[in-house]
Amino acid sequence: MTDGWAWDESLFAGAAAHYERGRLPYAAGFVAALADELGLDGSGRLLDVGCGPGTVTVPLAGCFAEAVGVDPDAGMLARARLRAARDGVGNVRWVRARAEDLPAGLGVFRVVVFAQSFHWTVQDAVAATVRGMLPPGGAFVHVGEVTEPSSTQGLPHPTPPHAAVAELVRRWLGPVRRAGRGFLPGGTPGGEAQVLAGAGFAGPTRLRVPSGVVARRSVDDVVAWVHSRSDGAPHLFGTRLAEFDAELRALLLASSPGGWFAERVPDTEVRIWRTPRA
Template identity: 70%
Template sequence: MPARPRREEPEVPEGWEWDGSLFEGSAPYYERGRLPYAAGLPEALRHALLLDGSGRLLDVGCGPGTVILPLAPMFSEAVGIDPDEGMLAEARRRGEGAGVGNVRWVRARAEELPAGLGAFRVAVFAQSFHWMDQERVADTVHRMLTPGGVFVHISDVKEPLPSAGLPYPVPPTSGIRGLVRRYLGSVRRAGLGVLVRGTPGGEAVVLARAGFAGPERLRVPADTVLERTVDDVVAWVYSRSDSAPHLFGPRLAEFDSDLRRLLQEASDGGRFSERVPDTEVFVWRRSATAD
């Protein structure tokens, strides 16, 4: 069987403006729907960044706490910021359930930093930097980091994943995309706006211009195959900005029924297999002598 493409969030166009409905209603689906980062990510960061329980961590666009919760015990304090109250509510719930008590949750956009939050040893962006005014945020975060502090960008490795040898079919992503287009139109949605053009490249240029040196690249292997149910794949659909539940309006129940029918027809028994992609980390360091 051919390799399948990685599923990812749409790119953000130049001139697109954020609004509060971007992930409206998606928070309850996020942790179940999204594939996890490689299990070895926290330990890889501990080793690469020499984390010893000191210093402060800032997670910008923390979502439901996916990255900050396993990293928080490696710091004296952690702060997670996100503009979506639903995401923060999920993060608080998960943090309490995990017994992580050194995290402060702040509802704010990245563009509102520094927001009186103080200085940090590490700032983490887990697939969130593309939603922001990158130059503004990079400049601000650079000033918020202590000398020698680091800007850490985390994402899935964007490579095709082989589907041969899996016990169940992979989710029918092209069919799902077609169904979403039937309901929402051919132009991909993003909150109240649309995604028409891909974002220009140049994150590396932005970070270098802000005064960061690097990057150092880490690749954390996953080597994991997950069994996924119809409910898991449905959760993935609703976790995305371009198919968030609110976009379907009064037709949500109708869409949900058609989506579940599509998935049941794609796999006898409603079981799917997914390979977890490796995790890619780029570490940008603030000069120890920077002002």
Template identity: 55%
Template sequence: MSWTWDPTLYAGSAAHYVVGRVPYPPSVASALVNAVPLDGRQRLLDVGCGPGSLTLLLAPHVAEAIGVDADGDMLVEAARLGARLPNVRWVRLRAEELPADLPAVDVVTFAQSFHWMDRPRVAAAVRRMLRPGGALVHVGATTHEGIEPHGDLPFPRPPRESVARLVEGYLGPVRRAGQGVLPSGTGGGEDDVFRAAGFSGPSRFEVEGRVVERSVEEVASSVYSLSSSAPHLFGARVAAFDAELRALLVDASDEGRFSEQMRSITLSLWR
């Protein structure tokens, strides 16, 4: 049986997403300002915006930013974080509902979100929403955890393998996602999907990864920020899991601090 989306995919994860995901660095905005380019006159549509991680970073560089997401709790967090930005609005809908009643846009972004969607349908929809000369940006990133570091780190790395074993002990070996499972993960081949929808490109830009410092709370939240270990999946055992998770993290660092080398971020620009 193939996996189908359902509203519980990130149930309970929104607040953890804000704490547990490493923010996109300002250099992402700088790269897009130069590459798109953005000069404060554009309208941006961020599809699958979550708590506005990318939307709010780019909002100061456009006339209007619209973030859409299917998870209402994510949008609550987005609205809280963006309360002082008058040019941002949030719309709760699935990407498959686009264009809904939204206006034409100059830039469409997908940041760690496109893989959850009916990709051919969504790509075709946003293609029709783009004004002439508009651009689509696909952001390839991993913000919940780091990679093998390039050198020594100031603090220990989070014990990710031990955490994965702990999650598996509670939820089983098959990756969970909402009410279903994803034994093989989500699909790839985004380039083929965009080309089939009529986009040309891509032009690719790399934003170098950086070393970040993380607390026990941030690492714990990074676990809950994942669809495969969202809080609701643990049911009545969530408190027991949380106690074991935090004990594991405390034991892994005498100072309660961790370091992670984040991987580079790929910005793929399509026209």
């Protein structure tokens, strides 16, 4: 993990209630694309590490005999259980644990997925552990958003004023990004490809799954997005949360007096590393 920063349990404290509303969805076709690439047929087991509210675990569960979602945040797991029940998915179990607690007696998995969570881990140690939880030919999968500028042409509403929102958060919480009880002056680390190669994985195979969706976002949706993030988690504002929210809402309404925004949902990028076949 980043030098000078250590994980603590407050990293996403209070964020779970805002996550599903605030975060943009992954492209609808990512499950089919991954299933086709890996030949998923309803057998084997899935492990989703840092599963949050089950955003990836629940839709992928039908491709496996069993799915296990792991997350250290109790609030996230409570939301994940609700999502699975709502969607009628009964072959998932939820385990409160950190990635660094693995293998945690969970056994062997056909696929282990990290959906924008691997960067929060002690990557070298976690990659080596996951390598031992996969059979020959097993897959380590990273699911994330394609990060590139998107056109605003033809959108029915203004885009959310992300730069102004970020400046407001800095004014309230300070110039250095907050993360739990600590700070991340340089952000979270990259270099996953080198880490996974060092752990003995081959790859990656890259899949880009188009979204093609324009999301209509209310002021409440954008507020939820801010509080779904580690650097805007509700606990960081303490007793002044309502005051911050009032200022945030005023900023958003100044940007779009009608109270609506629009943004293009990013394409989803799936990167797959495999263990060598015997």
